[in-house]
Amino acid sequence: MAKILLVEDYLSLQQIYRETLELEGYSVSTAVNAEEALELAKNTTFDIILLDLLLQQSLGLTFLEAFDVKKHPKTQIIIISNMFTNAALNKALELGAKHYLMKSEITPKELAAAVRETLAEMSKKNRQDEV
Amino acid sequence: MSIKAKLLLSALSEMLLIVIFSSFLVISSSQISNITANQTKASNIVQSISDAHFLTFEGLLYHSQLYIDQLQPENNNLDALIASYPASSTDEKAILRDIREQQNSLELIFPKLYASYSPQQTNQGDTAETPSETTLADQLISTQQTEISEALKLTNLKNHEELTLRQRTSSLAVMIIVLMFCITAINFIFVFASISRALRILQKGAHAIVRGKLDYRIKYKRANDEFGVLAATFNHMAASVEQLDTVKSEFVLLVSHQLRTPATAVKGFIALIRDHYSDNLSDKQRELIAGAYEENERQIKLINEILVVAQFETGEMTVNKRPYDLLRVVKSVVAEQQMMIESRGQQVNIVESTVLPEIAIDPDKIRIVIENLVHNASKFSPQDTQIGIRLRATNELVQVEVSDQGQGLGHTEMQRLFKKFSHSSNPGTLRAEGAGLGLYLAKRIVDLHHGKLSVSSVIGEGTTFTVQLPRNNHKIK
Numbered sequence: 001m002a003k004i005l006l007v008e009d010y011l012s013l014q015q016i017y018r019e020t021l022e023l024e025g026y027s028v029s030t031a032v033n034a035e036e037a038l039e040l041a042k043n044t045t046f047d048i049i050l051l052d053l054l055l056q057q058s059l060g061l062t063f064l065e066a067f068d069v070k071k072h073p074k075t076q077i078i079i080i081s082n083m084f085t086n087a088a089l090n091k092a093l094e095l096g097a098k099h100y101l102m103k104s105e106i107t108p109k110e111l112a113a114a115v116r117e118t119l120a121e122m123s124k125k126n127r128q129d130e131v
Numbered sequence: 132m133s134i135k136a137k138l139l140l141s142a143l144s145e146m147l148l149i150v151i152f153s154s155f156l157v158i159s160s161s162q163i164s165n166i167t168a169n170q171t172k173a174s175n176i177v178q179s180i181s182d183a184h185f186l187t188f189e190g191l192l193y194h195s196q197l198y199i200d201q202l203q204p205e206n207n208n209l210d211a212l213i214a215s216y217p218a219s220s221t222d223e224k225a226i227l228r229d230i231r232e233q234q235n236s237l238e239l240i241f242p243k244l245y246a247s248y249s250p251q252q253t254n255q256g257d258t259a260e261t262p263s264e265t266t267l268a269d270q271l272i273s274t275q276q277t278e279i280s281e282a283l284k285l286t287n288l289k290n291h292e293e294l295t296l297r298q299r300t301s302s303l304a305v306m307i308i309v310l311m312f313c314i315t316a317i318n319f320i321f322v323f324a325s326i327s328r329a330l331r332i333l334q335k336g337a338h339a340i341v342r343g344k345l346d347y348r349i350k351y352k353r354a355n356d357e358f359g360v361l362a363a364t365f366n367h368m369a370a371s372v373e374q375l376d377t378v379k380s381e382f383v384l385l386v387s388h389q390l391r392t393p394a395t396a397v398k399g400f401i402a403l404i405r406d407h408y409s410d411n412l413s414d415k416q417r418e419l420i421a422g423a424y425e426e427n428e429r430q431i432k433l434i435n436e437i438l439v440v441a442q443f444e445t446g447e448m449t450v451n452k453r454p455y456d457l458l459r460v461v462k463s464v465v466a467e468q469q470m471m472i473e474s475r476g477q478q479v480n481i482v483e484s485t486v487l488p489e490i491a492i493d494p495d496k497i498r499i500v501i502e503n504l505v506h507n508a509s510k511f512s513p514q515d516t517q518i519g520i521r522l523r524a525t526n527e528l529v530q531v532e533v534s535d536q537g538q539g540l541g542h543t544e545m546q547r548l549f550k551k552f553s554h555s556s557n558p559g560t561l562r563a564e565g566a567g568l569g570l571y572l573a574k575r576i577v578d579l580h581h582g583k584l585s586v587s588s589v590i591g592e593g594t595t596f597t598v599q600l601p602r603n604n605h606k607i608k
Contacts, residue, residue: 013399
């Protein structure tokens with residue numbers, strides 16, 4: 001079962017995405033700020049981290065900087081946001097985020113589909129690496 | 132030096148010149164009046180001399196007459212005395228006769244003398260004159276003439292002096308006027324040039340602010356003059372505007388974000404029911420949920436449009452260009468709107484006239500353009516019609532045409548089509564649902580790509596929107 005960390009401070013959205021992802025059969029942990037997320041990431045290796053770029057308490061970029069993607073090669077970061085500047089997005093991509101999704105543009109089901117595709121890409125890449 | 136000081140200095144120099152000029156005129160006029168006084172004196176002298184002579188003549192005449200008058204009784208007395216002498220007193224008689232002769236000669240000389248001096252009688256003087264009388268008269272006349280001619284010389288000399296002084300005065304006056312004019316002109320040019328330069332600098336700043344360059348600050352060297360103060364105030368104002376604009380922009384971003392997040396949550400909840408919990412729902416319930424979803428989508432679209440417009444207005448909208456296939460954008464938009472288009476019984480026909488190269492665009496922004504054009508084409512077309520999308524490339528540009536078979540647009544409507552909050556007023560078309568920002572946004576985005584968005588329409592046949600995007604970065608005219 002793929003492990004997903006959902007970092008989202010807007011609780012309604014957190015509930016919706018969590019429920020959808022769980023319905024799709026993923027194990028979902030949630031955090032509302034960078035500190036909580038970093039704490040969870042310390043003990044668990046997540047396959048995917050869904051990260052809100054503009055969190056109220058601490059910016060997603062703070063998490064990305066502290067998390068250090070290079071030290072977690074098995075984890076993929078997907079930015080989910082409703083509001084980001086180009087500079088913030090470019091910085092996030094620089095810091096190792098792979099994809100970004102506008103929350104207002106997608107349904108929860110489409111988010112789950114994006115997660116599924118990313119996982120498929122990852123396993124394909126892993127198999128290639130093994131071969 | 133301040134403009135006020137410059138103008139003051141200019142006025143002072145003018146006043147100084149006027150004072151100099153006036154005092155010069157006063158001095159000149161006093162000199163002239165001096166000369167005039169001298170002339171009067173001279174003419175008085177002439178008059179006095181003439182009067183004196185006249186008096187002399189008068190006196191002479193009077194005294195001559197008096198003398199003759201006195202002489203007459205004396206002569207008579209003398210005659211009587213001679214007659215009264217006895218014949219024996221010959222010697223006495225001889226003396227008395229001698230005196231009587233002298234008296235006679237005097238009696239004769241005086242009238243002649245008078246005649247010789249009298250101006251009225253000088254020319255008639257053919258009477259015999261004794262040389263002494265003539266010499267005396269000539270001497271007197273000559274003295275008189277010399278004196279008169281001296282007086283006249285003096286008058287002439289004074290006349291000449293007056294003329295010279297008048298000439299000198301008028302030429303100096305002309306020089307001073309020319310000098311005043313030159314100084315005024317130089318002052319005017321100098322002050323005007325500095326005002327004009329300052330105004331140009333201010334104007335440039337104001338234009339920059341109008342164009343939205345709120346970080347523009349005026350650089351004006353003379354900080355102490357009025358324009359320096361104005362420039363400083365202007366810069367202060369620009370800073371305030373910039374700050375306000377930032378606040379406004381942050382506010383709009385915050386509000387949009389705050390609005391969009393709950394709207395997104397509503398979308399999520401409805402989608403969750405629709406996609407995962409709708410098994411036990413009736414058709415009616417499904418229909419209502421679909422309605423809620425659609426309205427929510429519209430709400431999000433509106434918020435997005437306002438947000439994008441706000442980003443444009445605050446200059447935050449930037450394009451991140453990268454090589455991209457325009458057909459991919461078109462196909463993705465059509466796929467997304469397929470359901471809406473099909474629900475109206477409409478069909479989309481995509482035609483590529485040429486092979487399309489990748490061009491440098493911001494696909495997210497160009498997507499907004501194509502979305503709006505396809506959405507409008509469907510919205511303003513009747514049921515069961517075709518929406519044509521034609522793509523082609525030339526050496527300079529890549530072009531997308533989106534045409535509908537709607538009612539077409541009138542001239543006035545086409546003119547205000549790309550303005551903010553513009554809605555279609557065509558009867559028979561659906562009431563516009565958006566904020567009237569779609570085409571405004573589309574045009575702004577195409578402009579940012581140095582491209583061109585144009586429209587052509589035939590009433591009753593349909594409308595075609597054409598997007599032209601340059602293959603190099605040259606602006607399409």
